[in-house]
Amino acid sequence: MNALLTADALTRSFEVGQGMFRRRRTLHAVNGVSLDIRKGEVLAIVGESGCGKSTLARMLLGLLPPSAGAITLEGRNIRDLGHKTVARRVQPVFQDPYSSLNPRRTIASIVALPLEVHGVGTAEERRRKVLDILDRVGLPQRFADRYPRELSGGQRQRVAIARALVMNPEIVICDEPTSALDVSVQSQILNLLMDLQKELGLTYVFISHNLAVVEHIATRVAVMYLGRVVELADTDSLFRNPRHPYTQALLASVLTPEPGLGLPDTHLGVAFPDPLNPPPGCSFHPRCPRRFEPCDKVTPALLRDAGGENAVACHLYPPSPANASLPKTKN
Amino acid sequence: MTDTILDVRGLSVDIATAGGVLHAVRDISLKVERGKTLCVVGESGCGKSMTSLAIMDLLPKGARRSAAALSFAGEDLSRAPGKRFNALRGNRMAMIFQEPMTALNPAYTIGDQLAEPYRLHRGASAAQARDRAVYLLDKVGIASPAERLGQYPHQLSGGLRQRVMIAMALMCEPELLIADEPTTALDVTIQAQILRLLADLQKEFGVAIMLITHDLGVVARIADRVAVMYAGQVVEEGPAAALFSDPRHPYTRGLLDCIPVPGRTARGGRLGAIPGVVPSLVGEVHGCSFRDRCPHARPVCAEDPPAREVDGHRWRCILEKAA
Numbered sequence: 001m002n003a004l005l006t007a008d009a010l011t012r013s014f015e016v017g018q019g020m021f022r023r024r025r026t027l028h029a030v031n032g033v034s035l036d037i038r039k040g041e042v043l044a045i046v047g048e049s050g051c052g053k054s055t056l057a058r059m060l061l062g063l064l065p066p067s068a069g070a071i072t073l074e075g076r077n078i079r080d081l082g083h084k085t086v087a088r089r090v091q092p093v094f095q096d097p098y099s100s101l102n103p104r105r106t107i108a109s110i111v112a113l114p115l116e117v118h119g120v121g122t123a124e125e126r127r128r129k130v131l132d133i134l135d136r137v138g139l140p141q142r143f144a145d146r147y148p149r150e151l152s153g154g155q156r157q158r159v160a161i162a163r164a165l166v167m168n169p170e171i172v173i174c175d176e177p178t179s180a181l182d183v184s185v186q187s188q189i190l191n192l193l194m195d196l197q198k199e200l201g202l203t204y205v206f207i208s209h210n211l212a213v214v215e216h217i218a219t220r221v222a223v224m225y226l227g228r229v230v231e232l233a234d235t236d237s238l239f240r241n242p243r244h245p246y247t248q249a250l251l252a253s254v255l256t257p258e259p260g261l262g263l264p265d266t267h268l269g270v271a272f273p274d275p276l277n278p279p280p281g282c283s284f285h286p287r288c289p290r291r292f293e294p295c296d297k298v299t300p301a302l303l304r305d306a307g308g309e310n311a312v313a314c315h316l317y318p319p320s321p322a323n324a325s326l327p328k329t330k331n
Numbered sequence: 332m333t334d335t336i337l338d339v340r341g342l343s344v345d346i347a348t349a350g351g352v353l354h355a356v357r358d359i360s361l362k363v364e365r366g367k368t369l370c371v372v373g374e375s376g377c378g379k380s381m382t383s384l385a386i387m388d389l390l391p392k393g394a395r396r397s398a399a400a401l402s403f404a405g406e407d408l409s410r411a412p413g414k415r416f417n418a419l420r421g422n423r424m425a426m427i428f429q430e431p432m433t434a435l436n437p438a439y440t441i442g443d444q445l446a447e448p449y450r451l452h453r454g455a456s457a458a459q460a461r462d463r464a465v466y467l468l469d470k471v472g473i474a475s476p477a478e479r480l481g482q483y484p485h486q487l488s489g490g491l492r493q494r495v496m497i498a499m500a501l502m503c504e505p506e507l508l509i510a511d512e513p514t515t516a517l518d519v520t521i522q523a524q525i526l527r528l529l530a531d532l533q534k535e536f537g538v539a540i541m542l543i544t545h546d547l548g549v550v551a552r553i554a555d556r557v558a559v560m561y562a563g564q565v566v567e568e569g570p571a572a573a574l575f576s577d578p579r580h581p582y583t584r585g586l587l588d589c590i591p592v593p594g595r596t597a598r599g600g601r602l603g604a605i606p607g608v609v610p611s612l613v614g615e616v617h618g619c620s621f622r623d624r625c626p627h628a629r630p631v632c633a634e635d636p637p638a639r640e641v642d643g644h645r646w647r648c649i650l651e652k653a654a
Contacts, residue, residue, distance in 0.1 A: 254593065263526050
């Protein structure tokens with residue numbers, strides 16, 4: 001497969017202070033994550049708050065060095081490539097368009113900034129490029145000389161997308177790009193992202209907690225829980241046949257606008273784990289309705305199906321001789 | 332005794348701003364039946380939170396309420412003094428907010444905060460309040476409730492804090508619970524658990540719920556009746572089943588088309604969109620407020636649209652039905 005960007009046993013830990021007189025403790029935000037991001041796909045990373053999805057995104061962007069493991073862009077470690085080279089090819093769109101745009105700069109100068117940093121073209125050429133890209137993301141050119149405060153949330157998110165695309169990147173990492181928006185605006189931004197992907201041949205890493213949106217836009221899904229990938233599958237398989245009990249609970253929790261279906265029972269316990277002191281074995285076991293003997297002792301490895309691309313980390317699916325552990329996944 | 336616990340008629344909220352008077356809520360009427368759930372749904376700025384604050388007499392300074400009637404359990408509160416609301420709030424009507432971290436006082440223990448309304452309104456002793464708090468914490472699914480009483484809000488996760496908020500709201504057996512986006516700040520699996528809890532508690536205690544949300548998925552699963560708000564008005568209101576299967580107002584229909592539904596919307600296909608932006612509500616507002624964004628708009632929409640009703644399903648539009 002055509003892996004464009006590869007995360008190899010990525011781990012990131014933070015030292016967390018617990019108050020003046022207490023020992024500092026280590027939080028493993030991302031713990032041994034291996035993923036291939038393939039050309040032209042939309043890889044969704046889903047999970048709840050604190051599962052490490054945004055930390056993973058920042059590492060993939062080269063904004064945060066991993067504590068262990070490596071990220072390679074077409075076979076070359078991004079640490080060696082340098083930040084500018086990575087930034088030319090991998091660009092972000094963040095969640096909150098209210099805080100991700102500099103309030104003192106005009107829209108044109110916000111969108112032109114990557115061009116200036118990379119020394120692309122003359123001022124006149126840059127201006128033309130900016131107007132082109134504004135047009136492409138559906139913003140009237142008259143917005144070029146306005147300020148972010150004059151724009152609505154949806155318009156601001158279009159500016160953030162224009163800024164990400166102005167350098168013609170190959171990969172766009174979207175971290176909850178529609179979570180701060182109203183539904184009528186969310187659908188416009190999702191339509192735009194899908195159109196741009198087709199027109200420009202982009203690859204997306206789409207981070208979200210909204211499963212309905214993920215089902216709509218993604219081609220492949222990685223489900224994270226407490227720093228690890230617990231299930232990885234193509235969108236169709238994942239939604240048709242979720243295997244990890246956590247994935248099953250996540251899907252059951254999607255509230256579609258269908259009255260009469262009532263409220264789902266996720267069968268989950270309320271014991272939410274402390275990420276500073278994760279439970280032994282499978283970190284999901286305290287909430288898992290299907291836990292059995294090995295779950296609180298042995299951490300399940302992310303195992304790929306025999307001959308398949310999909311993988312799950314759960315003792316309910318024991319390795320058979322035909323199953324091979326994903327290479328280089330440390331557990 | 333009437334079956335209607337809350338009957339709001341002709342409620343308006345005006346906010347004085349530098350640019351003029353902002354008509355945040357414009358002449359709306361709502362009813363909540365005992366033991367039932369009314370969901371008020373709409374996007375940011377539609378006036379749904381102002382509506383709930385106006386009913387609880389908790390409007391911020393500068394916002395002014397006027398109402399033809401605001402009747403709670405048969406008593407008209409539209410001209411009642413603040414004192415009367417103080418006696419009712421936290422007692423016979425209670426409220427749950429979106430962000431439990433800011434709604435709970437970080438300097439007091441869970442036990443103290445749970446006990447306060449019960450001791451204040453019921454004159455209960457500390458021991459009685461403690462017993463009731465333990466009973467309710469257990470009811471909302473918190474393990475070892477007696478030990479939790481001595482803990483502070485920061486020691487609890489977001490889901491547990493919201494459970495504490497619900498327990499606190501139920502301390503005095505309210506007849507009406509107003510919940511403003513109670514699960515918006517929570518993870519999806521926790522959201523499902525909290526909503527189930529609310530529905531179970533409603534069955535057990537018979538409390539009426541008015542739930543404010545922007546999430547049509549939440550509405551569909553918990554509401555008996557739904558009111559859709561747009562630009563300070565209720566544009567459509569009716570039984571949940573009818574509203575979702577047969578939406579009459581173009582805005583309701585547009586909202587439903589915007590949401591991807593696994594198994595129903597074509598994967599990767601175009602989602603519906605509502606072009607344009609919400610109109611300004613400063614100054615005089617005339618006609619249908621949705622007309623600038625409506626695919627069915629015509630010149631007559633510049634006048635106030637007629638109120639229509641079929642089998643308790645009400646909407647305001649020139650059309651019988653949005654195609």
